[in-house]
Amino acid sequence: MTFDGAAMMIIIFLINIVYVTFLTMRTILTLKGYRYIAAAVSVMEVLIYIIGLGLVLDNLDEIQNLIAYALGFGSGVIVGMKIEEKLALGYIMVSVIALDRSELSPKKLREKGYGVTDWTANGLDGDRQAMQILTPRKYELKLYQLIKELDPKAFIISYEPKTIHGGFWVKNIKKGKLSR
Structure with missing residues (x-):
């Protein structure tokens, strides 16, 4: 794997952490009744999602990118939940x-x-x-x-x-x- 390949994995991983953190926060905000804040968060969520998914789809032949995407997704759930615990809404x-x-x-x-x-x-x-x-x-x-x-x-x-x-x-x- 080249430096470019490793950099791509890290970028995909980090983008997906950010995306899923926004997804988790939007879901929690929606459930708690913060609809306008949830709508604003969803705009950022979709932009980040499209960028991350585009990077993976452009490099489908690189299995490590799919793995980075999946690991970033799981990590994003944890990060989003930790943020919500700190905010303690409701x-x-x-x-x-x-x-x-x-x-x-x-x-x-x-x-x-x-x-x-x-x-x-x-x-x-x-x-x-x-x-x-x-x-x-x-x-x-x-x-x-x-x-x-x-x-x-x-x-x-x-x-x-x-x-x-x-x-x-x-x-x-x-x-x-x-x-x-």
């Missing part, structure tokens, strides 16, 4: 069931700025404290850590809400009053 709803007498209380969570709705629930072994906690995804891991510190045996389930409307927490987000 919100998370966490359902927690704690022992009724645990250190984990709605008051402690509210003091940290979390929106909490709580009620008493009945479990197999007696009363439990049930809570719904809403937080931006960027605070998700801190919330899990706090819950586990206060009640290591707490039962936790989380999901991403599609729509949020009304309530105390939404008002505080708009006023910038959340503190972590």
Whole structure:
């Protein structure tokens, strides 16, 4: 393989990482409802895709270019996912069931700025404290850590809400009053 061949492989590999990173980000942005940003990202995505695919199609007899394309594609998925993890777009709803007498209380969570709705629930072994906690995804891991510190045996389930409307927490987000 010549220097030109190796350079072509590296270029195809890097172009595909960039392309698939844009593809992954566009998909996530679309799912999260950022349609105009997703549309702008898709313009860049298509331009990069056409350039990369053109390089591969012009050199179909070079198997290493196909391999570089495939490896770049897989790497781009990972890079796109890592970027999305860092951006942590959206919100998370966490359902927690704690022992009724645990250190984990709605008051402690509210003091940290979390929106909490709580009620008493009945479990197999007696009363439990049930809570719904809403937080931006960027605070998700801190919330899990706090819950586990206060009640290591707490039962936790989380999901991403599609729509949020009304309530105390939404008002505080708009006023910038959340503190972590």
